[in-house]
Amino acid sequence: MSDLLINRLNAVHPLSDELTVHLRDNLVTRELLKKDYLLKRGQVCEYIYFVERGLLRCFYEKNDEQITSWFMKEEDVIIAVNSFFNQSPSEENIVALEHTLLHGIHFEQLQEIYSRFIEFNIVGRILTTRYYILSEERLYFMRRERARDRYLYLLGTQPDLLQRVPLKYIASYLGINLETLSRIRSDIKNS
Amino acid sequence: MSDLLINRLNAVHPLSDELTVHLRDNLVTRELLKKDYLLKRGQVCEYIYFVERGLLRCFYEKNDEQITSWFMKEEDVIIAVNSFFNQSPSEENIVALEHTLLHGIHFEQLQEIYSRFIEFNIVGRILTTRYYILSEERLYFMRRERARDRYLYLLGTQPDLLQRVPLKYIASYLGINLETLSRIRSDIKNS
DNA sequence: CAGAAAATTTGATATTTATCAAATATTTAT
DNA sequence: ATAAATATTTGATAAATATCAAATTTTCTG
Numbered sequence: 001m002s003d004l005l006i007n008r009l010n011a012v013h014p015l016s017d018e019l020t021v022h023l024r025d026n027l028v029t030r031e032l033l034k035k036d037y038l039l040k041r042g043q044v045c046e047y048i049y050f051v052e053r054g055l056l057r058c059f060y061e062k063n064d065e066q067i068t069s070w071f072m073k074e075e076d077v078i079i080a081v082n083s084f085f086n087q088s089p090s091e092e093n094i095v096a097l098e099h100t101l102l103h104g105i106h107f108e109q110l111q112e113i114y115s116r117f118i119e120f121n122i123v124g125r126i127l128t129t130r131y132y133i134l135s136e137e138r139l140y141f142m143r144r145e146r147a148r149d150r151y152l153y154l155l156g157t158q159p160d161l162l163q164r165v166p167l168k169y170i171a172s173y174l175g176i177n178l179e180t181l182s183r184i185r186s187d188i189k190n191s
Numbered sequence: 192m193s194d195l196l197i198n199r200l201n202a203v204h205p206l207s208d209e210l211t212v213h214l215r216d217n218l219v220t221r222e223l224l225k226k227d228y229l230l231k232r233g234q235v236c237e238y239i240y241f242v243e244r245g246l247l248r249c250f251y252e253k254n255d256e257q258i259t260s261w262f263m264k265e266e267d268v269i270i271a272v273n274s275f276f277n278q279s280p281s282e283e284n285i286v287a288l289e290h291t292l293l294h295g296i297h298f299e300q301l302q303e304i305y306s307r308f309i310e311f312n313i314v315g316r317i318l319t320t321r322y323y324i325l326s327e328e329r330l331y332f333m334r335r336e337r338a339r340d341r342y343l344y345l346l347g348t349q350p351d352l353l354q355r356v357p358l359k360y361i362a363s364y365l366g367i368n369l370e371t372l373s374r375i376r377s378d379i380k381n382s
Numbered sequence: 383c384a385g386a387a388a389a390t391t392t393g394a395t396a397t398t399t400a401t402c403a404a405a406t407a408t409t410t411a412t
Numbered sequence: 413a414t415a416a417a418t419a420t421t422t423g424a425t426a427a428a429t430a431t432c433a434a435a436t437t438t439t440c441t442g
Contacts, residue, residue, distance in 0.1 A: 383442105384441100384442095385440105385441090385442095386439105386440085386441080386442100387438100387439080387440070387441090388437100388438080388439070388440080389436100389437080389438065389439080390435105390436080390437070390438080391434100391435080391436070391437085392433105392434085392435075392436090393432105393433085393434085393435095394431105394432090394433085395430100395431080395432085395433105396429105396430080396431070396432095397428105397429085397430065397431085398427105398428080398429075398430080399426105399427085399428075399429085400425100400426080400427070400428080401424105401425080401426070401427085402423105402424090402425085402426095403422105403423085403424085403425105404421100404422085404423085405420100405421080405422075405423095406419100406420080406421070406422090407418100407419075407420065407421085408417100408418080408419065408420080409416100409417080409418065409419080410415100410416085410417070410418085411414100411415090411416080411417090412413100412414090412415085412416095
């Protein structure tokens, strides 16, 4: 059932049989319908999830508007970064944009695994590094590029998102206005 | 000599004596004068450094201008993220803004340490997590806030940088124009 | 210290992007 | 299939920020 996750972890660094069994025993599975919330602002992000299938959106609220900080889809690991690692109330909300299937593990369980199966720290380190690199890369594009180029970058790296996500969320993810994004798109079409 | 670094690592997770000795044996020390380069675009970032004292700037080039991506000072760990982790040519340059003293370890050595001293993966995981959180936090402010608020955030979180770094680098770090930053500062003064 | 270089500020103007308002198109639910 | 809700586009205008030019201040170097 959680084979995909176990496979992916194994590909990072081989897991012992004991650890594999332990993981399976401690995973919880959650299913979300479109518009269901996985996490609401103010709650502590207690679980780290792996997306087996589906798509979620992470967003903050600023005044009245929602600012999308992340999309998470199949094979992504998802957390509200600050809230999970510090076990503090989240500024972020996480909501399903599609019918979604998740496998998760509780923060405390994860800490226990890290101390009981030292080698799992290898996996943790490598996965964290990967997400760190991605975060830096996005930071780079946010700083370096104009709205149009940020859009083109997303189009180049995650074209499927543009099919699956309403433009208003794409716009706030890119840090631009819905109308501006719409104009950028029509500009690109006519060129 | 590298006591500060060893202390800081110990505070993350206690190091065995054997590992401590091994680390000391494999650390290299580098001293940079102001304007000396630690890394130039195209080179592979082969070392991960700890800043014992001093200040460095990490920047990209875009057309003719330099875009500052990061400042690193005392007690920071520094790398060109993508280049180091993937051992690929760097897009980034790293240059000293002040007289700087560094302790570093080679990528291969670090990998060897990770495999020989499994528990060091705990340290690696935790430190990577910390930098990941910081990266996400900066991303959040880059997306969420206007130029003025990004400046105020920096002023709030790293006031010393504003004393130590020329405004043009601060401006490009914040993703705004030097002149605009100057105006923001004078606005703030008169309010 | 003097001159040169670098850093910062200021002004005029252009460009980019946001905001407000509304029309049109698409999707969803009954 | 139809009405309602949601998403997208378009237009007019405003606000934020960038660009170009130059003056002023500060820092560095011989």
